[in-house]
Amino acid sequence: MVDIAKAANVSIATVSMALRGHPRISDATKERVRQICIEKGFVPDPAATALASKKLENQKKHFLGTIAVLESEKYMAGNAPCESILSNNDLAEIFQNIGYKLDAFSVGKTANEQRALNRTLQARGIRGLFIWGRNEPVHTWAFDWENFSVIVFSGSLHEHVFHNVIINAYQHVYDAVLHLYSCGYKKPAYLELSLSKMRFDAWTAGFTAAVDSVGNDPGIPVFSTPGLITKKNEKTRFVKWINRYTPDVIVSQLGDPLIEILSEENIRVPQDIGIFCLDVMPDLRHISGLIQQRHAGHQAAFDLLHGMLSRNESGLPGNPMCIQIAPRWNEGTTVLFNALE
Numbered sequence: 001m002v003d004i005a006k007a008a009n010v011s012i013a014t015v016s017m018a019l020r021g022h023p024r025i026s027d028a029t030k031e032r033v034r035q036i037c038i039e040k041g042f043v044p045d046p047a048a049t050a051l052a053s054k055k056l057e058n059q060k061k062h063f064l065g066t067i068a069v070l071e072s073e074k075y076m077a078g079n080a081p082c083e084s085i086l087s088n089n090d091l092a093e094i095f096q097n098i099g100y101k102l103d104a105f106s107v108g109k110t111a112n113e114q115r116a117l118n119r120t121l122q123a124r125g126i127r128g129l130f131i132w133g134r135n136e137p138v139h140t141w142a143f144d145w146e147n148f149s150v151i152v153f154s155g156s157l158h159e160h161v162f163h164n165v166i167i168n169a170y171q172h173v174y175d176a177v178l179h180l181y182s183c184g185y186k187k188p189a190y191l192e193l194s195l196s197k198m199r200f201d202a203w204t205a206g207f208t209a210a211v212d213s214v215g216n217d218p219g220i221p222v223f224s225t226p227g228l229i230t231k232k233n234e235k236t237r238f239v240k241w242i243n244r245y246t247p248d249v250i251v252s253q254l255g256d257p258l259i260e261i262l263s264e265e266n267i268r269v270p271q272d273i274g275i276f277c278l279d280v281m282p283d284l285r286h287i288s289g290l291i292q293q294r295h296a297g298h299q300a301a302f303d304l305l306h307g308m309l310s311r312n313e314s315g316l317p318g319n320p321m322c323i324q325i326a327p328r329w330n331e332g333t334t335v336l337f338n339a340l341e
Contacts, residue, residue: 007036019125038122041147064099067305068121071132073106073113091130091298098306100128107141114142122147128309130301131162138162139316146315149308153301160320163308165301167292168324169202170209173251173278176290177210180249180276183337187218189247191238191254194224203278207251220245229257239265242273249274249335255287259334275334288332297325 005012010029018025018033036042069091092102105121108114121129122144131138133152139145139161152164180188190207204222211217223241225234238261250258255277259269269275270288277289300323308314331337 003040004033004036004042007040008033034123037125038119063101065128065309066101066103066124066126067095067128067130068126069102069104069130069132070107070138071104072134072136072138073108091302094295094298094302098302100306102130111142118143127314128305130305133164149305149314151301151305151308153297160322161316163304163317163320164322165297165304166322166324167294167297167327169278170206171324172290172292172327173203173206174210174213176276176278177207177251178214180251180274180335181210181214181216183335185249185274186216187220187246187248189218189220189245189250190222191229191250191252191258192222192224193253194226203253218245218247220247229254229261235261242267247273249276251276251278253277253279255280255284255289255334270334270336274336277334280330280332285330286333287330288335289330290327291330292327293325300325 001012001015005015008015008029010018010033014025014029015033018030019037021030095102103126105117107117127147127149129148129150131150131152133154138152150162152162154165154167177188188207188211190204192204207222223238225238228234229238238258242262242265250273252258252275255275258275262269262273262275267273275287277284277287278292280287280289280291304321304323
């Protein structure tokens with residue numbers, strides 16, 4: 001702050017008030033101070049800021065700074081930035097309990113857009129980046145990474161640049177299918193949601209690998225649907241697929257819609273066909289399948305990022321870590337776990 005005050009030809013107190021947006025400081029002075037901060041790479045220390053304001057002494061929850069949650073524009077599908085993370089306030093609550101505020105930003109497709117966002121983040125004094133990865137090589141973005149502490153969430157197993165916390169879809173479905181075989185199922189089939197903006201290829205690959213490893217491939221092709229299985233044409237295709245290949249258990253990201261369609265065809269679940277869901281939501285615990293531990297993933301990502309910020313670690317890590325979050329098995333009622341009996 002002494003260096004900034006000399007460069008701006010103002011007092012240290014003026015610099016402090018300018019950075020805090022004090023109304024006594026003119027907008028022109030605030031802007032001059034901010035520009036000098038950017039030029040010199042000055043970033044406020046959140047711990048020092050908290051100490052100086054005596055928030056550590058007077059408040060249980062003190063403000064440590066703002067974390068930017070980033071999502072690539074090409075994956076947003078018209079939604080608000082990072083809506084998939086922030087809509088249930090889970091991640092925001094985890095960070096706010098310690099003293100951080102979250103702001104969401106979309107990352108443009110071009111290098112110029114990315115550089116502009118990079119400047120905005122630095123001008124606002126944001127040091128921590130929580131990136132919703134969606135298997136994109138985020139390290140190729142035009143960012144000055146040395147100025148940020150970075151965590152990638154829901155990224156790819158192939159992201160070896162930043163610390164990465166993932167829901168390992170490939171391993172989850174692989175293990176689940178092997179367990180279904182051990183329960184006595186012989187003809188598992190996979191229903192794939194072929195969404196327009198993002199495909200669950202890792203789940204499809206894990207299913208195929210599990211069937212291959214058992215050496216008991218029933219020869220049932222993957223049924224691919226854009227997601228609205230209850231539409232007349234999709235429902236018709238699904239019923240024809242069932243009648244032709246007669247699977248004994250269906251693995252998918254769906255639950256109740258499949259049960260309803262099978263019920264209309266007088267096919268009993270789980271007596272005739274089992275339904276195993278790879279992403280059982282809290283209100284669907286009657287469905288057998290996997291409960292994805294998103295909260296645990298958010299918490300692990302926060303712990304990493306908070307530790308990096310506390311230690312002033314920024315830039316590309318020398319030894320990037322990949323933390324995989326295991327799911328919980330939900331027994332439910334739609335699979336016979338002793339299918340041979």
